[in-house]
Amino acid sequence: MKCPECVKTHQTSRCFRNNHIVASMPDGSEYWDEEGIFHRHDPHWTIKSFHCDRGHCWTVRWRRPCPACKFGHIEPETRIVNPA
Numbered sequence: 001m002k003c004p005e006c007v008k009t010h011q012t013s014r015c016f017r018n019n020h021i022v023a024s025m026p027d028g029s030e031y032w033d034e035e036g037i038f039h040r041h042d043p044h045w046t047i048k049s050f051h052c053d054r055g056h057c058w059t060v061r062w063r064r065p066c067p068a069c070k071f072g073h074i075e076p077e078t079r080i081v082n083p084a
């Protein structure tokens with residue numbers, strides 16, 4: 001992974017992960033259906049935040065897709081928190 005702000009401005013940097021935030025999993029989001037297939041329907045986003053040694057901060061959020069029916073599948077989304 002590279003800092004998205006440094007990539008944009010053609011700089012290089014080291015990236016560090018901040019303490020990450022994991023959304024809590026509600027009861028009932030994991031179950032086995034009538035066929036015995038395991039489903040995991042997690043409606044919450046998981047968010048991790050990062051910073052680079054040039055002072056940029058950003059977060060990446062995504063959802064874990066269900067392994068059985070692809071519920072909740074979505075591309076990870078990157079957001080710059082404080083572009084310098």
Ligand SMILES: [Zn+2]
Binds near residue numbers: 054
């Ligand atoms: Zn950066």
Ligand SMILES: [Zn+2]
Binds near residue numbers: 038039041069070071
């Ligand atoms: Zn499912």
